[in-house]
Amino acid sequence: MKKITAITKSLALLVVMAGATLLFSFSSHKGGEGFEIFLNNKLVLQQFGNNMNHVKSIQLDERFTNDQLVVKYYHCGHIGKNRSIAIKDAQNKTLKEWKFANTSAASLSISDASMSCKVKDILAVQKTNPGRLNLYYYSEEIPKGRLLANIISADLAKAK
Helix, strand or coil: CCCHHHHHHHHHHHHHHHHHHHHHHCCCCCCCEEEEEEEEEEEEEEEHHHHCCCCCEEEEHHHHHCEEEEEEECCCCCCCCEEEEEECCCCCCCCEEECCCCCCHCCCCCHHEEEEEEEHHHHHHHHHHCCCCEEEEECCCCCCCEEEEEECCCCHHCCC
């Protein structure tokens, strides 16, 4: 009788361990690196993990003159230090840059991750620098920057 009870306990332990292994193999990795780009609170681009290596385009034109472009960049669940976003041309020359204040650990919230700029400022850069522009993110964590998206005008999109 003791032998059957020992076998039953061993079998139950094995089932629990197998179940736990199965559950943990499908758990998500919290705090991954990624970003989101919003146009007037509407999500237009979101990339996390390996997808960040595939640069996508966003189209801006005069319809969006009064709008706000918001970038939220996540460093493994944390907000970066000394953050900025920049517009660069095809030759990698910085044409416009916006810098953002650091946040304190006590006030961390999703709104603290927001970096906002006016679309009309981007369109002004586009007028004097026709062609594809690139939107970059910089921080202490990524001092060389990360290309987030290509910004194309309506005219450039029609030509394709």
